[in-house]
Amino acid sequence: MDASPQDRDDEPANATVSFGISTAITSVISALLVVLKEKVPAIMASMKSATGHHWATHSLFALVLFLTVGLGLTRVNGGQGLKMTSGRLLQVIVSGVVIGGSIIGGFYLFMD
């Protein structure tokens, strides 16, 4: 997880790329889970029964997914992680946050 020699020129470190991508992926999946649990009563019920509150289960799911995807990506490519420029990584992160935020806001504004 420390800064690696790959962190030079225009390539951020392995952990930065891996957890940056994980942030984006988790943001979108978490937003999709919002729609799913609000639209499918069985999923909402199972999330409530898992921890006692759907939001607590949702938070736990997002954190586990974030750590799993982030740590998993650090190990790909023989432990070198994904090669990606900072510009591309930022596109992924910002897109993930904007898409995730739009799904959540859009759902409660127009569909719920």
Place this chain on the structure above:
Amino acid sequence: MNNNVILMLHVLFGLLCLVGSLWIFVDTLHASETNVARIRAVSLAAALSMWAAYAVAGYWYIVFYPADKAIILKGPWPFAHDLVMETKEHLVIMLLLLATFLPIAARGRLASSKAARSVVLWTSGLVFALALVADSLGAIIGMGAKVALLAK
């Protein structure tokens, strides 16, 4: 502990994260060997503040909010729960993830790598923007409860 104290602690920790993210943004604009350790320390502090804000808010939301929710839904601003709280409680998950990612990104070679700096700049900027949105949404929820109580 009094539920109002818990709520104020939530706001306090959230604001610490907000201010911390702004500090990181400005410090990273001028990153050099002399301030990299400070950027990393403030990044960690901002992440810990966000975790504290999240934990405190989660406890308050699960234990105390149902009573406020009932009041808000009977008042003139039901959207303060239906739209604003529902959106906020899920947006902050992304904020928590970004704040957690911040100290990871700050471990890069900020003094020598423009790539490392740009990731920290954008991430701290996103944390600041989302924290500001969360703070504003929280204010609307508070107003939703207030106007409902005033209408009684």
